[in-house]
Amino acid sequence: MHALLTGPFFYGSFGICVIGMIVRFYQYFNGLSWQLDRVAYKQYPAMGFRGAVRSIYKWLIPYGTYGWRSQPVMTAAFFGFHIAVVCLPLFLLGHNVFLKEKFGFSLFTITTPVADFLTWMALVSLAFLILRRLILPEVRIMTDKKDWGVLILSLAPLVTGLLTRYQIGDYLFWLNAHILTGELVLVAIPFTKLSHVFLFFASRAQLGMDFGIKRGGLKGSKMAW
Amino acid sequence: MPEGSLCNKKPVDTAEGVTTLLADKSGKTYYEEMKSLDVDSDLLWKTIQNTCKSRMRTWLEICAHCGMCADSCFLYLANKKDPKQVPAYKIQSTLGEIIKKKGKVDNAFMLHAMEVAWAQCTCCNRCGTYCPHGIDTGIMFGYLRGLLYQQGFTPWEMKIGAGMHRVYNAQMDISSEDYIDTFEWMIEENEDEWPGLAVEVDKKNADIMYTVNAREAKHYPEDLAEAAILFHVAGENWTIPARGWEQSSLAMFAGDWAACKMQVDCVYDAMERLEPKRMVGTECGHAHRATVVEGPYWAGRKSGRPPVESIHYIEWLAEALRTGKLKIDPAKRIKEPVTLQDSCNYVRNHGLKKIAREIISYIVEPGYFIEMCPNKEHNFCCGGGGGFNGIGYFRKQRNVGLKIKRDQIIATGAKLVIAPCHNCWDAIRDLEEEFDIGIKWSFLKPLIVKMLIVPDHLKPKEEDE
Numbered sequence: 018m019h020a021l022l023t024g025p026f027f028y029g030s031f032g033i034c035v036i037g038m039i040v041r042f043y044q045y046f047n048g049l050s051w052q053l054d055r056v057a058y059k060q061y062p063a064m065g066f067r068g069a070v071r072s073i074y075k076w077l078i079p080y081g082t083y084g085w086r087s088q089p090v091m092t093a094a095f096f097g098f099h100i101a102v103v104c105l106p107l108f109l110l111g112h113n114v115f116l117k118e119k120f121g122f123s124l125f126t127i128t129t130p131v132a133d134f135l136t137w138m139a140l141v142s143l144a145f146l147i148l149r150r151l152i153l154p155e156v157r158i159m160t161d162k163k164d165w166g167v168l169i170l171s172l173a174p175l176v177t178g179l180l181t182r183y184q185i186g187d188y189l190f191w192l193n194a195h196i197l198t199g200e201l202v203l204v205a206i207p208f209t210k211l212s213h214v215f216l217f218f219a220s221r222a223q224l225g226m227d228f229g230i231k232r233g234g235l236k237g238s239k240m241a242w
Numbered sequence: 243m244p245e246g247s248l249c250n251k252k253p254v255d256t257a258e259g260v261t262t263l264l265a266d267k268s269g270k271t272y273y274e275e276m277k278s279l280d281v282d283s284d285l286l287w288k289t290i291q292n293t294c295k296s297r298m299r300t301w302l303e304i305c306a307h308c309g310m311c312a313d314s315c316f317l318y319l320a321n322k323k324d325p326k327q328v329p330a331y332k333i334q335s336t337l338g339e340i341i342k343k344k345g346k347v348d349n350a351f352m353l354h355a356m357e358v359a360w361a362q363c364t365c366c367n368r369c370g371t372y373c374p375h376g377i378d379t380g381i382m383f384g385y386l387r388g389l390l391y392q393q394g395f396t397p398w399e400m401k402i403g404a405g406m407h408r409v410y411n412a413q414m415d416i417s418s419e420d421y422i423d424t425f426e427w428m429i430e431e432n433e434d435e436w437p438g439l440a441v442e443v444d445k446k447n448a449d450i451m452y453t454v455n456a457r458e459a460k461h462y463p464e465d466l467a468e469a470a471i472l473f474h475v476a477g478e479n480w481t482i483p484a485r486g487w488e489q490s491s492l493a494m495f496a497g498d499w500a501a502c503k504m505q506v507d508c509v510y511d512a513m514e515r516l517e518p519k520r521m522v523g524t525e526c527g528h529a530h531r532a533t534v535v536e537g538p539y540w541a542g543r544k545s546g547r548p549p550v551e552s553i554h555y556i557e558w559l560a561e562a563l564r565t566g567k568l569k570i571d572p573a574k575r576i577k578e579p580v581t582l583q584d585s586c587n588y589v590r591n592h593g594l595k596k597i598a599r600e601i602i603s604y605i606v607e608p609g610y611f612i613e614m615c616p617n618k619e620h621n622f623c624c625g626g627g628g629g630f631n632g633i634g635y636f637r638k639q640r641n642v643g644l645k646i647k648r649d650q651i652i653a654t655g656a657k658l659v660i661a662p663c664h665n666c667w668d669a670i671r672d673l674e675e676e677f678d679i680g681i682k683w684s685f686l687k688p689l690i691v692k693m694l695i696v697p698d699h700l701k702p703k704e705e706d707e
Binding site for chain 2: 044045046047048049050051052053054055056057060061072076083084085087088091095149153154155156157158159160161164210212213216217219220221223224225227230231232233234235236237238240
């Protein structure tokens with residue numbers, strides 16, 4: 018089972034994720050239409066690029082925009098979760114040993130205490146986001162099965178990772194469960210709301226171009242849209 | 243009943259049709275007929291397939307349902323944080339549902355969607371700037387309005403407004419002759435006080451081609467006079483086109499994209515015919531948005547720009563004050579608490595926040611200007627944008643929406659609200675009528691005319707002697 022998960026399943030899920038992201042990225046930008054979207058994308062590439070970069074960059078910074086600052090607690094939980102779930106899969110020592118074995122290269126790694134901190138930070142943040150979804154009427158009204166599915170899918174590798182880390186119960190079982198849930202996330206990325214992992218950049222870039230080219234950018238407004 | 247005699251899928255494009263619709267007081271029959279109007283699901287789905295592409299599909303798909311857009315919406319706040327007023331919910335439960343059901347929705351659904359599209363969103367685009375994913379719900383509501391219009395589910399006044407554009411190339415039944423007569427009448431009325439005041443129609447190669455909102459000719463002709471006086475004092479070489487003088491677009495509020503194109507084509511034709519150096523539009527937000535920001539796309543202009551440089555009235559005014567073409571008498575500057583209403587359509591959606599404040603710096607005595615909170619790009623809609631002001635059927639909902647602007651104004655302590663936008667001006671007038679908070683409201687033109695230092699050679703002769 019372990020060999021299957023770390024072999025064909027890993028290559029398969031990784032391939033589906035990467036190819037899926039490339040295809041959807043292509044489809045997104047190929048589907049942009051200057052006349053339907055009413056944005057002259059190609060006429061003002063410099064302004065468009067500036068607007069897109071500003072829009073992405075500002076929204077990636079905690080409290081970098083008026084929107085983030087207007088909801089400080091939500092922003093803390095949001096970044097607490099997202100920083101962790103981006104750093105952990107990429108920079109955890111164990112993941113990089115695996116990466117080196119599979120692809121022959123590895124990335125910068127974080128120490129175990131840092132990894133522990135990030136994992137707990139992610140769990141606490143996610144718990145807040147779940148509570149928020151359960152309690153706030155303005156969030157509850159929109160929450161559907163898909164939202165819960167994505168939350169559970171995101172939670173699973175964190176929980177199984179921690180159980181593996183602290184070797185609670187059957188180590189190999191939890192390790193396999195961790196790998197499997199991680200691979201499920203990879204497969205789900207191109208096909209579910211998890212596509213925001215990469216479509217966030219596309220969508221923000223589009224709105225940045227829209228404002229940068231058409232809605233104020235040429236008038237010198239430096240707002241982070 | 244598939245199609246009513248008044249409420250149907252066919253746009254109004256004859257004077258007779260407009261008159262017949264207008265005769266149906268408050269749209270009573272129109273709305274009755276709407277309750278039986280069929281939905282052409284095949285047409286709806288086909289239109290969506292042809293026009294709803296990756297941008298909007300992605301917005302609808304990746305919306306995390308996080309609710310961060312909630313507090314950005316003035317209608318959510320004004321309606322006691324009713325979760326049904328959360329922008330993401332409003333669009334997911336209307337456009338999102340239509341797409342999920344591949345256009346197979348019924349009459350009741352469309353009636354509900356119409357209320358959401360016109361009475362729960364003014365397309366102010368504020369929520370778009372608060373969404374981490376950059377989802378601009380206002381744009382999607384504009385799109386939804388187009389789908390609803392195509393199916394005949396559009397408020398009575400919107401159908402009339404779009405029809406007016408189709409028939410008269412103006413949002414009201416004013417012919418070119420009426421317009422020119424009104425303008426010339428206003429010149430005559432003021433030429434004693436302003437010797438040499440004149441308007442030239444269809445002058446070629448002028449520095450400025452001036453365009454207006456038809457309401458000015460119909461209801462507020464003094465606005466035309468004030469514009470003429472300010473151009474006259476500034477020594478501008480200006481003209482008005484006999485055709486293509488209307489800058490506004492109720493067709494945009496209605497979602498009648500074909501009429502939007504007809505309207506801007508008419509203005510762009512005037513630009514190409516008269517070859518002015520620039521076009522200056524009046525103090526109107528949506529008119530600027532329609533003709534300068536969105537119009538080039540409706541007209542199929544790949545450049546995304548009108549044929550000649552086109553600016554908002556406040557841009558011209560700031561320039562005239564900056565360069566000394568117009569001079570303000572310091573003794574006549576505003577010396578009472580005053581605030582400024584930032585129009586969504588040219589501040590949030592066209593970046594003119596600094597220009598507006600530059601004008602304030604010339605005309606308000608230091609210490610008297612108080613910003614609304616929030617302001618500039620983050621300002622709330624006046625409460626009546628996107629056609630909301632003009633729809634009698636949704637008047638109650640509009641009046642609730644006015645509360646946020648009312649509270650913003652009260653918090654400033656201002657006695658005067660400068661509103662260089664027709665919709666904002668109307669909404670602020672209406673909120674004063676509704677809530678009686680003791681404020682005055684004004685466009686810039688009448689304020690500036692009263693504050694001018696008039697060069698001696700432009701004064702009436704009696705004064706010289």
